[in-house]
Structure formats: structure tokens, C-alpha cells
Amino acid sequence: MENQTINPTNFATQPAKAKLDSKKIVKQIARIIRAEGITYEQWRNISQRVRKVCHLGPTRKGRTLPNVLTADQFKRFFKAIDCGPSEHGLIIRTLFFSGLRVAELCNLLAEDVDLESCKIRVNNGKGRKDRYTLIPKSFAIALKSHLGNHPKNRWLFQSRQNKAFTPRRIQQIVSTYAAQAGIEASPHTMRHQALTWLTRNSGLCDAEIQLLSGHAKRETLAIYQHIALDADLENKYQTAMRMVEI
Numbered sequence: 001m002e003n004q005t006i007n008p009t010n011f012a013t014q015p016a017k018a019k020l021d022s023k024k025i026v027k028q029i030a031r032i033i034r035a036e037g038i039t040y041e042q043w044r045n046i047s048q049r050v051r052k053v054c055h056l057g058p059t060r061k062g063r064t065l066p067n068v069l070t071a072d073q074f075k076r077f078f079k080a081i082d083c084g085p086s087e088h089g090l091i092i093r094t095l096f097f098s099g100l101r102v103a104e105l106c107n108l109l110a111e112d113v114d115l116e117s118c119k120i121r122v123n124n125g126k127g128r129k130d131r132y133t134l135i136p137k138s139f140a141i142a143l144k145s146h147l148g149n150h151p152k153n154r155w156l157f158q159s160r161q162n163k164a165f166t167p168r169r170i171q172q173i174v175s176t177y178a179a180q181a182g183i184e185a186s187p188h189t190m191r192h193q194a195l196t197w198l199t200r201n202s203g204l205c206d207a208e209i210q211l212l213s214g215h216a217k218r219e220t221l222a223i224y225q226h227i228a229l230d231a232d233l234e235n236k237y238q239t240a241m242r243m244v245e246i
Helices: 008-012 015-020 022-036 040-053 071-081 086-098 102-106 137-149 167-181 187-201 206-213 218-228 231-242
Strands: 119-122 131-134
Touching: 071 086, 071 167, 086 102, 086 131, 086 137, 086 167, 086 187, 102 167, 102 187, 131 206, 167 187, 187 206
Parallel strands: none
Antiparallel strands: 119 131
16 A cells, blocks of 8 residues: 555544545545455454544443333333233233343244243344243243133234234334323333343342343443332432431
């Protein structure tokens, strides 16, 4: 690349210009790489040096806590659900008890549910990872009854056309009951509720909850610690504040 002079700062003058010229810049870089016969490893080394020269790095994202339902909202939500078809109640309770992502629930085959061991096998979950999660014994009885009434089901839950539910359809089901209860909720809300509840009440450590949730990084579970806090911490805080005379 001796005969090509590139000033990295030219690519980062103004954000608007950089956005407009991005395709042109990519084409210019591609031509240089082809002309010089640069290998993947060489390009990786060059790109690292360019990032260092230009002081480029990922934008730090602030931590946003997920919205979870209050105890009263949670009760109102399931009261509305129990006025609808029983299968809807099973679907939403499965989301909560298992902590599954909505896509994982939609892909769940009937054979993936071990009702005797109260285990659910998640195949090809987020990050293309397999894992197991759990359900309560009392809820396993309800699922056993559901599968007994639908012995030909390929998926744990499927439509009348014998197809797997789509995430969009599950979203519609949850939204319907959320509206009836006067709250905002999505299928992922159930996952947040479950992990917050386990963080506060189960006594499981982060590593154990991570096995069930399928999070890639244990640090991600810290958000549930902030939501749940600790009952002992809250009691100490309330005791201390009662002594303030203002």
C-alpha cells in the first residue's frame, strides 16, 4: 500500500457527510484491498490500527431497566387472561414459568417438554445455543392435560391449521389481555417478571439463573438485581429512614 496515501481523518469529518459517503468509502477501501491482495488477517490488523489512529470505539450504551408489572398489575393481567380461552392462559403461563423468549416458545416441540422431570429443552435458542429450563410440577400437570387433549400436536402450542404460532400472534394474544387489564405488557414482559421473581425469591445464584435464562453474559442479570433489590436491603432502608426527623 506504499503508493496509496489515505488520511483516516478524511473519513470522519462530519457525521452527516460520513453517512452520505459511506457506500463510496466502502467501495474505495474494497478497491485498495483487492489491488494490494490483502488477506483477512492482514485486514484485521490494519482495521485495528485504523481504529486506534482515528480513536474509534463503540458507543457506550446506558443501562435501561426493563419494565416489570407491579403485584397488582400482575394479578389484574392474569385475571383478564383467565376469562379467555384456556390455551391462552397456558401459553402466557409457559412464558412466565419457563422464562422463554417468545421465539423459543413458538419453536417448542411437544417432544421437547419432559413432563416427568419438569424440564423444557430449548433447541437453537438465542445465539444458536441449546439449553434446558424448568417449569413447576403443578404447571406440568396442566401441560400434560393440554397435550393429552391434543395428542397429534407437533408443537407444544399450534394453530388450528396445525402450524406453529408466530411471535406476532403471541404478541397479539398478550396485548389483548394487557389492554383488558389496563396495563402495558409484551411476551418478553413475562420473561422479565420471571427472572425478577427468581432473583428476589429463589435463593438461586446468578450462575444458576443464567443456566435457566440462557443469557450469554452473567453481567446482564445485574439489571434484575436492580429491579428486585433485596428484601433485607429494603427493610434496612425503611428502618433507617424512620429515624429521620424532617
